[in-house]
Amino acid sequence: MRSADRLKSCLLQFRVSPAGLHFSLPHGLLRALTLLIVSAAWIVIAANVEPALANPGGITNIFKPLSQPAQEIREISLLVIAICATIFLIVAGLLAYTIVRYRHRPGDEVSEPPQIYGSNQIELAWTVLPLLIVFVLILVTSRTIADIQNRKPGPGAVQATVVGHQWWWEIRYPELGIVTANELHVPAGTNSLPQPTFLKLESADVAHSFWVPQLAGKTDLIPNRQNLMWIEPTQPGTYLGNCAEYCGTQHARMLIRVIVQPPAEFERWVAEQKRAVTEDSSTQEGRKIFFANSCVNCHTIRGTSAQGMFGPDLTHLMSRETLASGATLNTPATLRAWVRDPQKLKVGCLMPNMQLVDEQVDQIVAYLQTLK
Ligand code: HEC
Ligand SMILES: [Cu+2]
Numbered sequence: 001m002r003s004a005d006r007l008k009s010c011l012l013q014f015r016v017s018p019a020g021l022h023f024s025l026p027h028g029l030l031r032a033l034t035l036l037i038v039s040a041a042w043i044v045i046a047a048n049v050e051p052a053l054a055n056p057g058g059i060t061n062i063f064k065p066l067s068q069p070a071q072e073i074r075e076i077s078l079l080v081i082a083i084c085a086t087i088f089l090i091v092a093g094l095l096a097y098t099i100v101r102y103r104h105r106p107g108d109e110v111s112e113p114p115q116i117y118g119s120n121q122i123e124l125a126w127t128v129l130p131l132l133i134v135f136v137l138i139l140v141t142s143r144t145i146a147d148i149q150n151r152k153p154g155p156g157a158v159q160a161t162v163v164g165h166q167w168w169w170e171i172r173y174p175e176l177g178i179v180t181a182n183e184l185h186v187p188a189g190t191n192s193l194p195q196p197t198f199l200k201l202e203s204a205d206v207a208h209s210f211w212v213p214q215l216a217g218k219t220d221l222i223p224n225r226q227n228l229m230w231i232e233p234t235q236p237g238t239y240l241g242n243c244a245e246y247c248g249t250q251h252a253r254m255l256i257r258v259i260v261q262p263p264a265e266f267e268r269w270v271a272e273q274k275r276a277v278t279e280d281s282s283t284q285e286g287r288k289i290f291f292a293n294s295c296v297n298c299h300t301i302r303g304t305s306a307q308g309m310f311g312p313d314l315t316h317l318m319s320r321e322t323l324a325s326g327a328t329l330n331t332p333a334t335l336r337a338w339v340r341d342p343q344k345l346k347v348g349c350l351m352p353n354m355q356l357v358d359e360q361v362d363q364i365v366a367y368l369q370t371l372k
Contacts, residue, residue: 067234070231161174182256286368
């Protein structure tokens with residue numbers, strides 16, 4: 001047979017078995033290649049995409065961990081991927097070799113290959129080898145899991161409680177007497193002097209999941225249960241995360257920000273958050289409207305009669321970069337739009353349109369802006 005014909009038949013068609021199961025190579029190959037390219041492109045895009053509003057601070061990239069335990073998790077996943085990739089390459093390589101080398105050629109006799117039954121060596125090899133590999137994987141994984149789970153808070157550790165709500169995060173620092181929302185401030189450590197923050201995770205309604213990829217793995221927030229996790233960032237900056245467990249309509253707008261600050265800056269933030277609100281007589285009208293409406297049933301302003309727990313604590317609202325769990329930046333215009341009609345900014349969110357007239361909205365917003 002001419003070599004050109006051979007090449008053509010090799011490229012065009014495989015006849016895999018005498019029963020007549022055959023497929024045409026270019027189609028199969030094309031499909032596989034397209035799938036491979038699309039998935040590779042998707043992974044590259046997904047790993048590097050920067051959610052425009054959501055993350056001015058840095059790229060959320062699971063392959064660029066900047067804190068324990070995310071670094072430890074990355075190392076073990078690379079090891080697992082390396083082992084699995086080696087197995088895949090060996091198996092797929094042998095398979096490809098066999099398909100090409102032993103394909104049906106025109107003129108070949110239609111015959112069954114020799115059948116081998118019950119080779120003890122082969123059976124043993126493919127039972128023992130995988131067992132050993134799985135055993136190694138179990139050992140390294142459980143060591144990492146134990147390392148992460150058995151970590152105990154030392155005397156210097158910051159402790160915070162994060163409560164998932166539909167669709168925002170309540171953040172409490174019981175030891176510091178601070179309550180805030182959606183933006184978790186923690187101090188940065190150094191490699192020689194790590195500064196861990198321990199989180200207790202709870203839920204006020206349905207299951208949520210706390211995930212800030214560059215800091216740690218996902219941990220669920222389950223109603224009537226307390227889960228624990230810790231982070232130990234060393235690089236100051238804003239780390240973006242998201243609720244990672246579908247929790248209803250606005251699940252996608254349930255972003256979490258972790259603001260990692262140098263210790264002195266963190267202390268300053270703590271001092272500011274502990275301060276009581278200062279009353280400002282120029283916004284008395286707005287204050288009156290706030291307290292006359294049911295805002296107080298859902299929101300707390302520490303030191304006042306507003307003690308609602310259903311929505312975010314507003315005591316230091318203006319110290320936050322964003323509103324409504326990262327749905328929008330916190331600017332006078334967006335704050336006004338929010339008070340006017342939160343349903344426009346975050347459809348289905350659990351704060352109702354309060355049906356205020358423009359003048360009332362302006363006055364309430366002026367009052368809210370004193371909550372620094
Ligand atoms: C029925 C309860 C309820 C009432 C009444 C209510 N809110 Fe809210 N409010 C919420 C909830 C829930 C959120 C969080 C929404 C989200 O992020 O999904 C919220 C969020 C906010 C926020 C954004 C806070 C942040 O840090 O993201 C502001 C500001 C606010 N409310 C002001 C008001 C004002 C002013 C009133 C009265 C005119 C009011 N709210 C009435 C439940 C309520
Ligand atoms: Cu959620």
